[in-house]
Amino acid sequence: MTEAYRAMLVRRLGPPEALELAELPRQPLKAGEVRIGVRTVGVNFPDLLQVAGQYQHKPPLPFVPGFEAAGEIIETAPDVTGWRTGDAVLLRAASSYAEELVAPAAALWPKPADWSWEEAAGFPVCASTAWIALLWRGRLRPGETLLVLGAGGGTGLAAVTLGTRSGAQVIAVASSAEKRAAAQKAGAALCIDPAAEGWEKSVQADVVFDPVGGEVSSTAWRALKPGGRWLVIGFAGGAIPRLPANRLLLREAELIGVRAGEQARRVPAAAKALDHGMKEWLVGSEGGRPLIARVYRLDEAAAALRQLANRKAAGKLVLQPR
Numbered sequence: 633m634t635e636a637y638r639a640m641l642v643r644r645l646g647p648p649e650a651l652e653l654a655e656l657p658r659q660p661l662k663a664g665e666v667r668i669g670v671r672t673v674g675v676n677f678p679d680l681l682q683v684a685g686q687y688q689h690k691p692p693l694p695f696v697p698g699f700e701a702a703g704e705i706i707e708t709a710p711d712v713t714g715w716r717t718g719d720a721v722l723l724r725a726a727s728s729y730a731e732e733l734v735a736p737a738a739a740l741w742p743k744p745a746d747w748s749w750e751e752a753a754g755f756p757v758c759a760s761t762a763w764i765a766l767l768w769r770g771r772l773r774p775g776e777t778l779l780v781l782g783a784g785g786g787t788g789l790a791a792v793t794l795g796t797r798s799g800a801q802v803i804a805v806a807s808s809a810e811k812r813a814a815a816q817k818a819g820a821a822l823c824i825d826p827a828a829e830g831w832e833k834s835v836q837a838d839v840v841f842d843p844v845g846g847e848v849s850s851t852a853w854r855a856l857k858p859g860g861r862w863l864v865i866g867f868a869g870g871a872i873p874r875l876p877a878n879r880l881l882l883r884e885a886e887l888i889g890v891r892a893g894e895q896a897r898r899v900p901a902a903a904k905a906l907d908h909g910m911k912e913w914l915v916g917s918e919g920g921r922p923l924i925a926r927v928y929r930l931d932e933a934a935a936a937l938r939q940l941a942n943r944k945a946a947g948k949l950v951l952q953p954r
């Protein structure tokens with residue numbers, strides 16, 4: 633094994649173009665850790681926030697960004713059991729914009745043999761966000777109606793997929809025909825263009841999954857049923873919506889904040905249930921895999937992040953280090 637590996641490095645916070653390709657020295661493993669030879673890296677909206685210094689967790693500079701990957705185990709700490717060199721895995725992991733990464737063995741999920749590396753790498757963050765949001769925090773039940781905003785994006789498509797698999801009737805809101813086609817393929821029963829005047833009057837939802845914020849949230853608020861649950865996932869549109877509390881009261885509705893990673897770290901029962909839910913999703917998962925919009929080289933990470941920031945990705949973007 634060589635002693636150095638290539639990674640994209642943030643030396644100063646800023647736009648994606650500030651990322652630099654660098655050679656980093658390999659560090660020895662600690663107890664419970666494995667080293668992964670990364671085949672593919674998943675790109676997520678929070679990567680943009682992290683590179684810009686706007687994410688909740690701010691690693692000290694310089695750092696390697698990223699939150700998920702798929703690859704093969706190339707080394708295990710002596711105390712690790714259940715995993716072997718050569719095993720194909722996917723995981724949520726910090727510093728994934730790299731040829732290699734080190735992670736706790738407990739974070740690994742086995743890669744389904746019939747999934748591509750791209751599909752495996754694009755799964756962990758958005759699938760676990762959708763799972764914690766819809767099933768753990770949102771208590772989505774079969775037969776309920778789920779309205780997904782930003783439904784052609786990463787978390788949105790995962791929510792459409794999981795909502796459909798969970799027996800909900802899914803309504804997808806997405807701004808382009810390509811994104812709406814992706815949502816329909818993922819199982820949405822109805823796809824809506826948010827530019828259509830008065831669309832919110834034609835639907836009623838038990839649960840709303842909102843990763844967008846801004847104007848579409850304010851409009852969609854009228855589509856929430858009495859007793860409904862509104863899941864606050866993120867603000868990809870940039871504006872934090874001002875949701876009127878009097879409407880919460882009148883509809884006896886619930887406003888539920890979701891931080892998937894934090895929930896799993898803070899609540900052991902959530903982490904256990906999530907692990908189980910992800911394994912179930914990954915096994916016998918025909919139709920459950922993410923849609924890959926485009927594959928970039930690792931050193932093209934800035935272009936991938938720019939495509940995401942420009943709202944031009946219908947599905948997941950991924951990077952390949954080799």
Ligand SMILES: NC(=O)c1ccc[n+]([C@@H]2O[C@H](COP(=O)([O-])OP(=O)(O)OC[C@H]3O[C@@H](n4cnc5c(N)ncnc54)[C@H](OP(=O)(O)O)[C@@H]3O)[C@@H](O)[C@H]2O)c1
Nearest residue numbers: 677782785786787806807843865866867868869890891892
């Ligand atoms: N709470 C959590 O645990 C958690 C976990 C992961 C991600 N997130 C957050 O969830 C949000 C969405 O993440 P994602 O992975 O779904 O992102 P994504 O793949 O970029 O999708 C976001 C969607 O938001 C819409 N959008 C509206 N205005 C936008 C703008 N100015 N720039 C970009 N997108 C815009 C777009 O849909 P239309 O074109 O259809 O409007 C886009 O497809 C982010 O804020 C992210 O930080 C939260």
